[in-house]
Amino acid sequence: xxxxxxxxxxxxxxxxxxxxxxxxxxxxxxxxxxxxxxxxxxxxxxxxxxxxxxxxxxxxxxxxxxxxxxxxxxxxxxxxxxxxxxxxxxxxxxxxxxxxxxxxxxxxxxxxxxxxxxxxxxxxxxxxxxxxxxxxxxxxxxxxxxxxxxxxxxxxxxxxxxxxxxxxxxxxxxxxxxxxxxxxx
Amino acid sequence: xxxxxxxxxxxxxxxxxxxxxxxxxxxxxxxxxxxxxxxxxxxxxxxxxxxxxxxxxxxxxxxxxxxxxxxxxxxxxxxxxxxxxxxxxxxxxxxxxxxxxxxxxxxxxxxxxxxxxxxxxxxxxxxxxxxxxxxxxxxxxxxxxxxxxxxxxxxxxxxxxxxxxxxxxxxxxxxxxxxx
Numbered sequence: 001x002x003x004x005x006x007x008x009x010x011x012x013x014x015x016x017x018x019x020x021x022x023x024x025x026x027x028x029x030x031x032x033x034x035x036x037x038x039x040x041x042x043x044x045x046x047x048x049x050x051x052x053x054x055x056x057x058x059x060x061x062x063x064x065x066x067x068x069x070x071x072x073x074x075x076x077x078x079x080x081x082x083x084x085x086x087x088x089x090x091x092x093x094x095x096x097x098x099x100x101x102x103x104x105x106x107x108x109x110x111x112x113x114x115x116x117x118x119x120x121x122x123x124x125x126x127x128x129x130x131x132x133x134x135x136x137x138x139x140x141x142x143x144x145x146x147x148x149x150x151x152x153x154x155x156x157x158x159x160x161x162x163x164x165x166x167x168x169x170x171x172x173x174x175x176x177x178x179x180x181x182x183x184x185x
Numbered sequence: 186x187x188x189x190x191x192x193x194x195x196x197x198x199x200x201x202x203x204x205x206x207x208x209x210x211x212x213x214x215x216x217x218x219x220x221x222x223x224x225x226x227x228x229x230x231x232x233x234x235x236x237x238x239x240x241x242x243x244x245x246x247x248x249x250x251x252x253x254x255x256x257x258x259x260x261x262x263x264x265x266x267x268x269x270x271x272x273x274x275x276x277x278x279x280x281x282x283x284x285x286x287x288x289x290x291x292x293x294x295x296x297x298x299x300x301x302x303x304x305x306x307x308x309x310x311x312x313x314x315x316x317x318x319x320x321x322x323x324x325x326x327x328x329x330x331x332x333x334x335x336x337x338x339x340x341x342x343x344x345x346x347x348x349x350x351x352x353x354x355x356x357x358x359x360x361x362x363x364x365x
Contacts, residue, residue, distance in 0.1 A: 018239045021346065053278070053286055056295045059198075059271035060243035061205045067275035068282075079276055083268055090240020091264055094248040095257065097234055109360065116356020117233045118317045119327060120348040123334035124236065125310040127348075128207045129303060130338065136299030145297055149304030153211060154312065157218070160211040160305055164201040167301040171294030179289050 004039065004073050006081040012038070013066055013085030020062060020090075027051065027062050035069055042072060062086060145170075188262055190220070191254055195247055195263045199270035203295075204302040206235075206242030209267075211305035213250055214312070222254040229317055236345040243267065330355055 016030045031047045047069070054064035063083060070082025104110050137143050149167070152158040198212045210232070217225050231253075235245035244264060251263025278285045285291055318331070334348060 017241070020240055021237070021344075049282065053282060054275070055205070056203075056286070056291065057271070057274050057278075058200055058203050059274070060209075060241045060267065062241035063244065063268055063271045064275050067272055068279060071276055071279045076276060079272060083272060086241065087244055087264060087268065090238065090244040091248050091260065093238040093240065094234070094245050095252065095260060097238060098249055098252045098260075101230070101234065109357070112360030113353045113356045114230060114233070116352045116354070116359060117349055118229050118352075119331050119355070120334065120352025121229050121232045121236075122310070122314055122318060122331060123338055123348050123352075124232065124345050125207070125210075125306070125313065126335050127338040127342065129307050129310055131342065132204060132299070132303040132306060136303045138296075142296070142300040146300040146304040146307075149301040150308050151304075153305050153308035160215050161197055161201050163301065163305065164203070164298065167297045168294055171297040172290055174297065175290035175293035178293060182289070 004078075006074060006077055009070055009073055009078055009081040010085040013070070013082045014088055015085075016066075017062075017086040017089040027065065031065065031069070039073060042069060046072070187255055188258070191251060191259055191262045192266045195251070195266040196269060198247070199267040202243070202302075203298045204306075206246070207306055208302050209243045209246055210309045213246060214309045216250070220254075223250060225312075225316055227253060229313060233349055237349055326359065 012034050016027070016034050019030055020027060028048065028051055031051070032044055036042050036044045036047045047065075050065050050068035051061075054061045054068065057064045063086060066082040066086045067079045070079035072078070074081070105114070133146075137146060145167070149163050152163050153160065194212075194216055198209050202208045202212055210228075213228060213231070214225070217223055217228055223231070231246055231249045235242045235249060238245050244267070247263045247267040248260045251260035253259075254263070318327070330352075334351070337343065338348075
């Protein structure tokens with residue numbers, strides 16, 4: 001049994017945060033090896049459940065998962081230690097790189113790199129949209145919601161928060177209808 | 186004043202961005218249109234840098250945007266405020282995880298928010314395509330290169346590092362051969 005100390009939680013999440021390169025896809029195996037194998041009170045199943053629920057909560061998924069794990073280990077203090085550990089490597093690397101970039105961004109060689117990378121980013125966004133599409137467009141209704149939010153942002157430049165709030169209201173209405181239907185049966 | 190706006194905007198991202206790192210983009214895009222903190226061009230660089238640095242992409246982008254806005258203080262404020270809602274929400278529902286997951290209202294809201302988030306990200310993608318690609322460096326080589334990358338992404342899901350690495354090399358080569 002590993003001793004649960006806040007320092008230990010911080011270090012483990014610092015390590016996970018450092019290894020999270022290029023998207024959150026690797027977080028699940030990392031959590032299993034760094035957390036589930038090391039702490040008795042958290043199993044592989046727990047980790048999977050935390051990750052699944054984190055995806056249905058707002059905010060950064062990796063952070064949500066960190067809160068669940070940290071909270072389970074040592075309540076709010078543990079959650080804070082986990083978040084801080086997860087954020088530190090991201091924060092430090094950006095600060096260092098952003099500083100460096102502002103100094104070298106005018107060098108022609110660097111500008112060429114960024115022109116190329118700009119095209120890579122487009123492909124990256126395409127892949128992200130494609131992944132989301134596969135998981136979300138499950139029926140005609142979902143497709144209509146997709147069209148509505150796409151148009152609202154691109155054509156009418158509606159504040160994204162208002163679009164999401166409208167979505168939540170619509171979700172509540174659908175939930176109400178579904179629960180009524182369930183009750184009738 | 187700017188710190189308060191920064192706090193408020195990133196707190197809102199933490200509350201309303203569903204669907205992970207890239208889901209924060211529509212909000213960051215909206216910020217670039219509303220305030221003069223960073224330009225839409227810089228947003229593309231932000232995505233690139235955030236995808237190749239350690240840590241969750243959402244956090245990287247928040248730190249970067251905060252840094253662009255007002256240096257180190259800005260990056261701390263942006264990072265703390267995007268994380269704060271996660272802390273509150275996740276601690277609150279920690280006690281009733283299963284109930285939360287099986288609640289019909291939660292399920293219905295997720296059913297709506299998933300395609301909605303997909304629509305928002307597509308809109309940003311299309312805007313970025315128009316702004317960064319069509320109106321700037323449109324030439325046959327770039328079109329072919331983008332088409333190849335997209336074709337690869339349809340066949341296999343690859344790490345962002347792959348796209349950006351290949352794209353960086355392409356940029357260097359294109360610069361040397363003067364066709365970018």
